[in-house]
Amino acid sequence: MEILGYSLQTIYLTGLVIGGVLTFLYILFGDLLDGMFELVPDGILNPTLVLSFVTFTSASGYLFEKISTISSLIIFLISIVLSLILVTMLHVFVLVPLSSAEESLVYRDDDLKGRIGKVIISIPEEGFGEVILEGMGGNIAMSARSFEEKPIPYETKVLVIDVKDSVLYVLPHEEMDFA
Known part of the structure; x- marks a missing residue:
């Protein structure tokens, strides 16, 4: 045809x-x-x-x-x-x-609140450092400040309290022992 x-x-x-x-x-x-x-x-x-x-x-x-x-x-x-x-x-x-x-694989800033991370660059009193948050989808490294304006040394576990303008505001995190 x-x-x-x-x-x-x-x-x-x-x-x-x-x-x-x-x-x-x-x-x-x-x-x-x-x-x-x-x-x-x-x-x-x-x-x-x-x-x-x-x-x-x-x-x-x-x-x-x-x-x-x-x-x-x-x-x-x-x-x-x-x-x-x-x-x-x-x-x-x-x-x-x-x-x-x-x-x-996408996350919002609000999704990071309450997560636990580790300081990879020390956070000075009124300055910026860096924190890494480990997750199942990969690691996220972000700039961080101390929530209470106190220095936080290298390798300290921290809790993310707030996120503003892609900067994490963190506090040192202490593991609770329930035994």
Whole structure:
């Protein structure tokens, strides 16, 4: 079968190449394009899913046209259904977990209150030092001041009381023994 003088194999192959090139460009310039798609509500038009759909449809259509004798209309419908299934799986099993994993590494200043850290640069009376907070997602080293304006020596365990302008306000922490 031909459309506008081109065989369906040629059309599918052209769609596959264009989908692949656009996917590669989206990988390189995705952050720029994400800014342009901010006006569109989430979930309605995701460029990754659209490009994947075009690529999957073109690839499966080309392969079925090449290796089978099924009607071209049925091949097109099979390609559409197969692409919808693959894009849905890509979204559910890859993109959604990646987006939630990315968010889990983010912290706010308020999340640091009440955490225990260790002084890695001594904190003088009215100056700044540095404290490291260890966590499951990694270590966070931040500037710190003494909450009571008293010096805190190196390697002292401290409790974060407050956070202002990305500076921790800390007090020395004493371990309680409940035995």
